[in-house]
Every structure is written in structure tokens, then in C-alpha cells.
Amino acid sequence: MPQLAIKGGKKLRNNKFPAYRTIGIEEQKAVKRVVKSGILSRFLGAWHDDFYGGPEVQALEREWAEYFKVKHAIAVNSATSALYCAVGASGVGPGDEVIVSPYTMTASAVAPLIYNAIPVFADIEEDYFCIDSKSVERNITERTKAIIAVDIFGQPYNVEKINEIAKKYNLIMIEDCAQAPGAEYNGKFAGTLGSIGIFSLNYHKHIHTGEGGIITTDNDELAEKLKLIRNHAEAVLEAKGYSSLVNMVGFNYRMTEIEAAIAREQLKKLPKLIEERLKNVEYLSEKLSKIPCLEMAKVRRNSKHVFYVHPIKFNEKIAGVHRDKFVEAVKAELMPIELRETEGVKIGSGYVKPLYLQPLFQQKIAYGAAGCPFSCEKYKGMVSYKKGICPVVEDMHTNVLITHELMRPGMRKKDLDDVVMAFEKVLANVEELKLQ
Ligand SMILES: *Cc1c(COP(=O)(O)O)cnc(C)c1O
Numbered sequence: 506m507p508q509l510a511i512k513g514g515k516k517l518r519n520n521k522f523p524a525y526r527t528i529g530i531e532e533q534k535a536v537k538r539v540v541k542s543g544i545l546s547r548f549l550g551a552w553h554d555d556f557y558g559g560p561e562v563q564a565l566e567r568e569w570a571e572y573f574k575v576k577h578a579i580a581v582n583s584a585t586s587a588l589y590c591a592v593g594a595s596g597v598g599p600g601d602e603v604i605v606s607p608y609t610m611t612a613s614a615v616a617p618l619i620y621n622a623i624p625v626f627a628d629i630e631e632d633y634f635c636i637d638s639k640s641v642e643r644n645i646t647e648r649t650k651a652i653i654a655v656d657i658f659g660q661p662y663n664v665e666k667i668n669e670i671a672k673k674y675n676l677i678m679i680e681d682c683a684q685a686p687g688a689e690y691n692g693k694f695a696g697t698l699g700s701i702g703i704f705s706l707n708y709h710k711h712i713h714t715g716e717g718g719i720i721t722t723d724n725d726e727l728a729e730k731l732k733l734i735r736n737h738a739e740a741v742l743e744a745k746g747y748s749s750l751v752n753m754v755g756f757n758y759r760m761t762e763i764e765a766a767i768a769r770e771q772l773k774k775l776p777k778l779i780e781e782r783l784k785n786v787e788y789l790s791e792k793l794s795k796i797p798c799l800e801m802a803k804v805r806r807n808s809k810h811v812f813y814v815h816p817i818k819f820n821e822k823i824a825g826v827h828r829d830k831f832v833e834a835v836k837a838e839l840m841p842i843e844l845r846e847t848e849g850v851k852i853g854s855g856y857v858k859p860l861y862l863q864p865l866f867q868q869k870i871a872y873g874a875a876g877c878p879f880s881c882e883k884y885k886g887m888v889s890y891k892k893g894i895c896p897v898v899e900d901m902h903t904n905v906l907i908t909h910e911l912m913r914p915g916m917r918k919k920d921l922d923d924v925v926m927a928f929e930k931v932l933a934n935v936e937e938l939k940l941q
Contacts, residue, residue: 509930511838511938514934521841522842523842523920524844525842525913526915527771528713531774532767535770539766546761550737551740556736558760559765562765564769565766566579566580569772572772574693575723577724577725577728578720578721579732580718580719581735581759584703586758587705588613588681588703589616591703592617592619592622592653593619593734594731594752595650595701597622597651598620598621599621599878599881601620601648602622602646602650603649604625604652605636606654608857608860608901610683611860613681613683617651617653618878622878625649625888626644626890627644631901633663633803635656635657636663637663641670650676650677652667652671655683655684656680658815659685659814660688660805661688661695668698668699671699680698683704683718686811687809688811690807690809695811697721700722701722702722714764714767715767717768733745733747733755734755737755738754739753739754741755778914785921786912793925798823799817800817800820802816826938830938832853836849836852838930851911855901857902859898859899861895866890867890869890
């Protein structure tokens, strides 16, 4: 009789995991306040008092800046928009290169393309999965203008080494903090560790407004550019008395008053949500680390990790089967999370396919059919997106890394125990997976 569910045995768990629900009565009240006011947005794409948006947007920006101890916070409609603004404000353009991570949400790597610049992929660290400083430095050329470092899975990038490189080569440091609101390095908040930080408020993240994003910076000049790009720069410049035209084709990346009102309530909940998440991770890590084929991911020295997902390394030699087979068997023992049933059991073999392996980079087709910006005559480099350029990320993704979301607030002790027991059960019956 097979024991493992994947082989026809009995599932370890038959009910769904509790939803991660951060939206409550406070947000309902906030939305009601805005709807009642009748003003759902107050942005005007012209040089005018309303160029900076309505009262909720401006209050959110003040509160965000105060919380994260940064001079400027700029609300936008997604972290993707935030990244595009950040690249634009950095003055990046055709012929330039920007160093990016291959192991992140797609927008943090394609953002340079929006300005016809070339993303150059650096490999990641084996221990922390952020871009590796040695690989970053190896990839710097005279065309490099910026680095986009991602605080992947919830912990800050290698601030000391990478900021030093940025300084040495005079590069703008963009920090993608979408997965790490509340993380810290040396007592300073993630999102404020580079020249520009970007946050996400999409519904997967620690706190959310459905869709939304925030940009942070201490630099007044960058803040002004970011606000222009957010809101139809080209139509505003002249009246505002702003003379540089570089990357001043604007967009509508404006946040509505409803999202801003929700975000203000969500921000108040962040510390408690992080605390609960860290408790769950601690409980799980203690138990999962006793399973011989699993190794808990490390936290960098002087860093606070806030665990967007919980990364675990898998040892195939000890388990005797490939990670993918093992993870499929663990998933078969468990159930989806409420409200996210369509996504299946939230345990991943790896994270996302290393981004340079996507067709866009493999075929070097972005704007039009002719291969711009890769084939642009302003571009004098020879970027490579060949399989093998970042061996660490490829091995992590194909063989080693497991990421899961079964540690978010709402999970009770029994739920966490089920996660542990599913891994234990699969290892105890691993021989069944070796058959055929
Ligand atoms: C979610 C995410 C983004 C994009 O966020 P949106 O708000 O959905 O545009 C960017 N970078 C990282 C690392 C993310 O996790």
C-alpha cells in the first residue's frame, strides 16, 4: 500500500490553509471616507496645485516618508511603474547598460528596456539569492549607468559591497524593495539603502492596496523628476520652469485616492504583520531544519529579513531524489490557501525561471520587429543572454531552491505543523518516489 498521496496514499491534510488577510474594517472605513467625499483622484497633468495629487495621496506620501525615515515618498499605481520612473529619473537612455538580477519579478529586469537601455544580468549569491557583488563588478562596462538590486524574498541586498561599487563607478543604485518592506540593514530600512527605492502594494505583498507602488529617495532632484514622469512630464515642464528634457516623456502612473486611503491603514499594520510572520518562520525553521535534506536559507549579518517567501535549500544527495519530484510529493499531501485556491499549493520548485532565458532576451526582440534596443546603433556593447551566463541562479532554480508561502500570518500552530509533517512524511517514504 502506498503511503504518499502522490502515489495514491492518503493525503496528510484535507482542509485549506487560512488566507493571509490584511484588509479589514479599518480599510473599509477609509474607502468609505473617500467614496463619500466624491473625490476619487485629484491629480492634474498640468503645472497646478493638483499636480501632486489629492489629500489621501499626499498624506500617504508624508506618512510613508516618516515611517521609513526618508525625505521623499512618491505614490504610484504599481511597483512596475515605480521601476520605470526610477530608471527614467536616473537619466538612463539608448546605448546604456543597467545591471539587473535574473532572479526577480520580471519588471525589475525589463525596466531598462523602457528607456531603450540594455539589461545586463549579474549572477546571484548562493547564500542570500541577491545579486552577487563580484558578478556585478565583472559586468560593469563604460556603458553601465545604474544597478537595480533586489531585496529578494525579503532581505536587503549586499549593501556594503554593492553601494561601494556604485560609488566607485558613479552609478545610480536603484533598490527594488517590493518584497522587503520593513527589512533593515544596519538599522536602516530597506528601500532607503540606495539612491532610489521602490515598494509594491500589489495583493501578493506584505501590505497591499490591490495594486499600487511607492518610490522613495532622499535626493530632491530625483524626487522632482520622479514626480514629473509619474504625471505627464512633457505637458508640465515649461510652466513649472524645468529645463532638462532628458526622459521627460511622462506617463500616467498616478495612484487613486482610494488606494492611498487603504495604504495609510495598511502601513499602520505593517509592524505587527511582520512580527507574526517572523514568529511563524522561526517556528517552521526550527522544525524543518531537523529534516536532513533541507537547509534553511541564511540571513545576512546585520540584516533583518522579512520573508516575503520562506526560502529553503534542498539537498538531492541526501534525499536520493530530485527536488522537483520531492516538492511535487509534498504538495500532493497538502491543500491550497483560501482565497488563492486557483494557484494550487503554494510551495515552489525554485522561484521564477532565470529571466534571461525568457524569449524576449533569447531572441532579443523588444520594440518593433527589428530587435531594438539590442540592435540599436547607439549600443556598442555585446550583451549575452546565453544559457550558462549565471550558473548559480540556474542551479538554484533547477535543482536546489524551494520557496513557500505557508508561513504568513493567519497560519496557526496546527497549520504550520502540517507543513512540517508533509516534508517529514515524504522523506520517510522517499523510496516510493524512486520507483519507476
Ligand atoms: C511584486 C514585485 C514587483 C512588481 O510589483 P507590482 O506592484 O506588481 O508592479 C517588482 N519587483 C519585485 C521584486 C516584486 O516582487
